[in-house]
Amino acid sequence: MSDTRTTPPAGAVQLERHGDTAVIRLARPEKLNALTPAMLERLSGHIEAVHADETIRAVLVTAEGDRAFCAGADLGAFADHDALAVWRHWVHTGHEAFRRLACLRQPTIAVLQAGAFGGGLELALACDLRVAADTATLGLPEVGIGTLPGWGGTARLTALVGPARAKRLILTGDLVDAPTALQWGLVDEVAPAGEVQETAERLASAIARRGPVAVQLAKQVLNHATPSSAEAFEALAGALSAATDDRAEGLAAFRDRRTPHFLGR
DSSP, X not given: OOSSOOOOOTTXXXXXXXXXXXXEEEEXXXXXXXXXXXXXXXXXXXXXXXXXXXXXXXXXXXXXXXXXEEOOBOHHHHHTSOHHHIIIIIHHHHHHHHHHHHHOSSOEEEEESSEEETHHHHHHHTSSEEEEXXXXXXXXXXXXXTOOOOSSXXXXXXXXXXHHHHHHHHHHOOEEEHHHXXXXXXXXXXXXXXXXXXXXXXXHHHHHTSOHHHHHHHHXXXXXXXXXXXXXXXXXXXXXXXXXXXXXXXXXXXXXXXXXXXXXX
């Protein structure tokens, strides 16, 4: 990854590096960042590159333009597939990309500078946290074109807002505004439209300052522990973190009343 930003070709998904934070950016604003199969494949590749980089501590998922974070699947590309092709390729490619994003060991933050609809909201749901502009609207309107969320939105939305609200959004196709999304737990923070990127960057920086091994272990525990398994997961993760240099540095910094300098090992 490079610190130097380059102009991506139309339809690309861009990967940038800013210090210890990676930025994955949808770069198709002229089409409201609608997702094509090629974009999903590129997204998967960028996620794997981030996973392999031990120096990355947080990830921002952003988009170009001020009209939409992502309008969802490119309906033109979707219409080019018959039923079996949708099942074999289109749905699989989206599921694979979003699963990789959800399982990424580094914490991820979706930066919703504008509306997120359909697959665009599903992309945001695959992130750990969501920061939305106060003018953004969100929803899963697929029933309006005779289909339903197909990239993990049904389960991830239900986990965040509960089954009743998930059913209301999916079965009606209605959109919700950012304040309502915050009240429901669909987003984690709302900021003025001109400040949403800065707000998300501050959140990423706060995460990146913490012990990266501990943060990533905590994310795995939170993602996979159940009430019956939480104690075992916490014990294993705690034992592993106790053996790291970061744990020793954290304790030393606490004793010395100074800011710790974590190295991620």
